[in-house]
Amino acid sequence: MSSEHDQPDFAVLERNLELLLRHCYQPVRADPRFRARLERQVVELSRRSRPRPERTSPWSSPALRIALAASLAIACFVGVRSGADWIERLLGPRRASAALEQILARGEVAWRAGASQGWRAARGVDQPRAFVLAASGSESDYLEVATPPSMRARVDVEGPWASQWELGQASHAAFVREQERDSADAGSPGRVTVALEAGSLRGVRQDTTAVQPALRIVTSEGDVNFVHGVLGLDFSAPREPETWTPPPSGAQRFVHVVVDSGAASVADPRGSGALPLADGDELYICGGRVLLPRAATTSDARTPVDPPRALVDVATPEGARGVRGRVTADGAALDEFRIVALREVQLPQSADPIPREFSAARGVFVFEGLEPGPYRFFAIAPGFAVAKSEVLDVSEDRALSLEFALTRGGVLAGVVVDDLTGEPISDAYVVSESDTQVMVLSFVQSDNRGFDSSVRSRGNGAFEFERLSAGEHVVRASAPGFGAAWLEVQVVAGERRGDVELRLPRAGRIVGSVRDAFDQPVRRALVMASTTEFQLKRPCLSYRPILTDDDGRFELADLGPGAWAVLNFGPADSLRSATTLTPEMEFGSVRAGATTVVDFHAKRPPQVLRGVVRTSAGEPVRRRSLVVARTDRDERDAERAWLSCATLDDGSYTLPGLEPGEYEMYVSLRTPSEVLRVGRFEVLAGQATAHDVTLPLGTIGGRVRDGERDRPLSGAVLVLLARGEGGTSQFVGKVFSAVDGTFEFTFLPSGRYDVYAYSARESFGQQGRVDLELEEGQRRSDVEFTLRMGGRVQVRVVDELGAGIPEALIEFRDEHGESVQFAEADRTNAKGLYAVNGISIGRWSVRVAHPAFLEDTREFDVARDERSDVTLTLRRR
Amino acid sequence: MKSGFDELGDMALRDRILAGDRDAAQHLFASQFDALYEFAHYRVGGDRGLAEDVVQDTFMVALESLKGFDGRSSLHTWLCGIAKNKIRAHRRKRRPAALEDVLSEADDEIDAILARVASEPLPEWVLERKETKALVGATLSSLPPEYRRALTGKYIHGESVAQISGAVGKSEKATESLLTRARLAFANVFELLSKKRGGLD
CATH class of the missing domain: 2.60.40.1120 (Carboxypeptidase-like, regulatory domain)
Incomplete structure (x- = not known):
């Protein structure tokens, strides 16, 4: 290429652009449904983006409302003081703060040490961000914290009423400690008040010696006096409202109080005084009214629910089976x-x-x-x-x-995060192994075929199981780029547990290859990485499967650090008829960010094939590739051992490592990727096999033209089929057209042939020239093709569960009923897809067959320069 | 067909959208979607689902933070910047293909090489390389919309300068100049991408 100092040659540039843009550019088009949907969404969102009066809070939460009547139950506090002063100080001028919004928008925790001070972003990498409300000895101490959706915060309140608080994601709370002014009791510890404005708060009180409530939590719907223990608050509404006493009509906002342990109290709606709450109690406050469970008594607000049982005592009819x-x-x-x-x-x-x-x-x-x-x-x-x-x-x-x-079970909620950074992980695959109906659980959800009890984490990493069976659960989470994490949790029926955190480690990978006894790659071998806990310490054995590629290579990614068993089950297609599995097994140790190599290489048996390749005129066929492929395997066994070698200058070749059996041989033509089938032979057991090849001199050739631009077409694919008895055709060879559009199949015996031409570059429709007669030694070069713009088709073959079916046989027929073959073997890939990028316009039919399924046929139309998508759902036999 | 919004600058369009003008929002979408989708497509390895996610996220973020757009770059460049961030976020969880690596490395350099001189003639066998299609598309997706419009109009649709000038809203003389710059820009970006990908040799 030219250097900076060279002047551009615009004539050359013009020609280059003509070539590249005209021949190679394929516009990328989005799905029109997606486009239309997104357009509606954008317009709708823009309509909502009109300037609105500034809110009084960074979140869409109502303004803070203090149930002053309840909160001013001063007797609950140590010290005699009206609550109005600190509330007013806490509220301050409630206008939206741009600084606060910017900090939260960056995903950082915001804090300030005074209601009139500016907001600051909390530094550090820990999750949750930690704060301390120190006992400074001044008249008051203040700390206000707001968290974005991805972060949590912890606040340690020091001093006589020491406590710890956990502020949830997307939450906002203020902590105020006040000392008595001019108090005669110099030793008075003062008072700490927590105001929760949005989100969730969990108090983990340390001081358990107090007998009077010393911490008041102020919320928009009412106050909670927190004595000691573990207390949680959030603004969720009752999940089953019919199980609670009714709220005031038109109620919008709820405060949910849960006492995990310890003691708290709220104003009793049935009279004066406080309603004490103890371990396991739960209630809602709404519109200043306390909502209790319908069956609750004063002291017991919860009714336990029995887990499901399986009894072997149901009466059974005489003689019944099953x-x-x-x-x-x-x-x-x-x-x-x-x-x-x-x-x-x-x-x-x-x-x-x-x-x-x-x-x-x-x-x-x-x-x-x-x-x-x-x-x-x-x-x-x-x-x-x-x-x-x-x-x-x-x-x-x-x-x-x-x-x-x-039963309706219990709710389990939590968050999936990166163990290293604490960042939430969205779309993680979270599964309860205990409620799952398989013993081996793939990390690929589709492998589990709907028998897994699972959810996906949302954008903020949060997940929620709405109905898990009561009891102990092993929960597993996994996500691309990370290893898996497991957690044992207890689920109680009728309860919600929301504090589960699954921290995923960074992943490593295991790569390797599978080669057979001939040192040839084994394609589509099933390889798995499995956790090594075969003794079922967890309910399920977890694994990640992969199929080897055409080179026998595999890569098992997203494996967590630790020991893994790597299993090679051999060709995937042969597993269908297997009654027991006897995989090869190796062990690999995975480290985060690193690659571990595990290979499965079988030893080669000592079988040798030797011979000489000559033309029928006696000339040695020198420096050509020979490829042999096994032909006598079970038809369902798509695995074929391919071996290759090159002929020497005298036409001789030596090919070691074949198993006894029947083979086909191919010879390369002008380039190694152009091949021609030249015969069959048999390898006998226990001895070297001699196989000389004599190649006839018949030739079929011609030219391919670009019908759109009226010039030679290079790089077109030409496929040659030999016509057999009964109208059958067999693949013989494949070549490419040269720069001048010419092509040639050499070394052909006499017979009748079909030739098909396809474009390798553009979506030209294919053309065929059928029933071409070739006599012994004849050289014909009169086969002409003119390709024109066609369309594309993608065939997707799935089972009834929607999973792709690989290696399904695809047969196309054109509008004349002629069978057209686009490749040596028209079969779906590992995802059940088969695409043809150049197919002539018109009406087509496609037949799909697979030994495990009932075959199906579908018709479709191909339009110019458009892709037809055809999906066939096969039913199992 | 040109709309009245075609005459507005990016800042004026922004203001109209912020004022709640639905038609202005629709024009933003219509004028930016195709180029943005193609931009994302090549940078996520052609993964349709991922490209849709990136484009959707980009528009959502753009509308939320539209008042922060200050006109120092074009709307297209600004949207592509948002899309790049989204793509990087996805790439942290995935192993990108080589072309994605190339594009992500080249993104910051592309503007810098727009002034470079064109390359030598490309041999015909280049067209036989299956990667060439991806490189051509990736190159076009990296150019400003005006350059794309001019090049696709001339070399794919066979439009005249007069037709192209009508579409881009410039005089014919200005359109000639635009075509010249677009040709050079394409050649330089294509050269960069093909070299970084390992070359066509």
Whole structure:
């Protein structure tokens, strides 16, 4: 390329641009539905962006309202003082602060040490950001903290009423300590008040010796007097409002109080005085009114809910077999539910879950057809937590009975963060292994086929399981770029636990290759990285699967630091008929940010193929690539061992490492990527095999033109098929057109051939020249193609669950019913996709076949320069 | 078809949007979406879902912070800057392909090389390289909208200078000059990207 000092040659530049833009530019178009939807969204959002009166708070929360009547119950405080002074100081002039908004918009925690002081951004990398309200000895100490959606804060209040507070994400609270002025009691500790304006707050009081409430928490709906223990507050509304006493009509704002442990009190709505709260108590304050559970007494505001049970005591008809049972909820039979049977096996073996759907069942199910053995059963119904049984022994000679009483379970919420930075991680895959109906749980959600009890974290890293079964859960979180993290948590039915934090470590990876005994890459071998806890310390064994590529290589990414078992199951397609799995296993140790290599290389058996390749005129075929491929494997076994070598100057070749069997041989033509099939041979066991090849001298050639621009077309793909008996065709070879558009297939025997031309660059429709006759030694160069703009098609083959089906056979037929082959093997890739970038316009049909599914056929139209998307959903046999 | 908003500058358009003018917002979208989508497309390895996320996030952030746009750059450049941040955020979780690396490294240099001289003739075999399509698209996506419009109009749609001048709202003489600058810009960016990708040799 020219240097800075060279003058541009505009004629050259003009030609370059003509070539590049005309021949190579393909505009990128967005999905029109996405475009239209986003346009509506943008216009709607712009309409809302009109200037509005400034809010009195950085968040969309109502102004702080103090229930002065309640808060001025001065007797609850140590010291006698009206609350009005500090409240007024706390509120101050409630105008929006640009500085506060900017700090929060940057994702930083904001704080200030006085209501009239400016806001500052908290520094440091710790999460949560820590603050201290020190006992300075002055008349008052003040600390106000506001957190963005991605951050939390902790405030330590020092002094006689020492306490710790955790401010949740997107929250705002102020802490004020006041000393008595001119008090006769110089030793008075003063008073600490916390005002919660937005978000959530959790108090972890340290001082447990107080007998009077010493900390008042002021919220917009009412105050809470916090004595000691662990207290949480937020502004959420009741999840099941029908279970609480009704709020005032038109109520908008709720304060949710939860006493995890210790003691607190609120003003009693049924009389004067304070309503004491103790361990496990929970209530709402709304419009100055306290909402209690409908069944609550003064001292007990909570009714425990029993977890579901599985009983083997339901009456069973005489002579019955299989597994029978009932599914109820709230005492009533359920019509719609699913029962999943999961066989207990010894890892690393695993069993597929066996689901049965029941509809209009009136709560009754019969599960038959299970092989004898130990099983665990799950009952799943919309709106309820998963219920699971103990492991039961299914046998042929007796029936089992199960009873599932479904409940709504408990809520588990939390956040997924980067262990290194504390930053939230969105779209993390969070799964309860305990409620999941598989034994081996992939890190790829689609592998789990809907049998996982899972959620995804939102943009701020938060996640929430709405209905988990009561009891102990192992929760696993994973996300791209990170290793997984596990946490054991207890879920209580009817309760919400919101403090779960899953910290994901930075990931490393394991790479390697799978090669067979011939030192050839094994394509599409199934390789897995598995956690090494085979003894089921966790409910599930976690794994990440991958298929090797065309070079037999694999990369298992997103693995957390630690020891991993790497398993090679061999060709994926051969696993379908396997009754037991016997993978090769190696171990790899993963470190964050590092790559570990694990290879599976089989030893080569000593079989040798030798011979000489000559033309029929006796000339040695020198310096050509020979490729051999196995042909006698099971038709469903798509794995073929490809071996290659080169002929020497005398035409001889030596190819070691073949297994006994039948093979096809290909020879390269003008370039190594252009090949021609030249015959079959057999390798016998235990001996070297001689195979000389004599290549005929027939030639089929011609020219390809660009019909759009009326000039030679280079780089077009030419595919040659030999016509056999009964109208069948077999792939013979593939070449590319040269710069002048010419092409040639050499070394052809006499016969009848079809030639198809495709464009390698643009979406030209293909053309075919069929039934070309070639005589012995004939050289014909009269096969002409003129390609014109066509379209593109992408075929997507999925199963009934929407998962792509790889290696499905694709057969296209044009509008004349002629079968057209676009590659040596038209098969879907690992994602179930097959794309053709140059197909002639018109009506087509595509037939898809796969041994595990019923075949299907679909018609579609191809338009000029457009892509047709065809999706076929195959049903399992 | 030109709208009345075509005559407005970026700042005036911003003001109209901030005032709640729906038509102005619609014009912003219509005038920026295609270029922004293509910009994102090449920088996320052609991942359609990811490109849509980036474009959507970019527009949302742009509308939220539109009052912060001060006109020192064009709206297109400003939007691309937002998109780059979004892409970087996604890339922290993914392993980008080589071209994404190239583009992300080249983004800050592209403006600096717009004044460079054009290159030598490209051999025809360049067209046979499958990466060439991606490079051409990536190059175009990196150019200002006016340059893109001029180049695609002339070399793909075969428009005359008069037709292009009508579309970009300039005189024919100014359009000739625009085409010259656009040609040079394309050549220089293409050269940069192809070299950084490992060359076409």
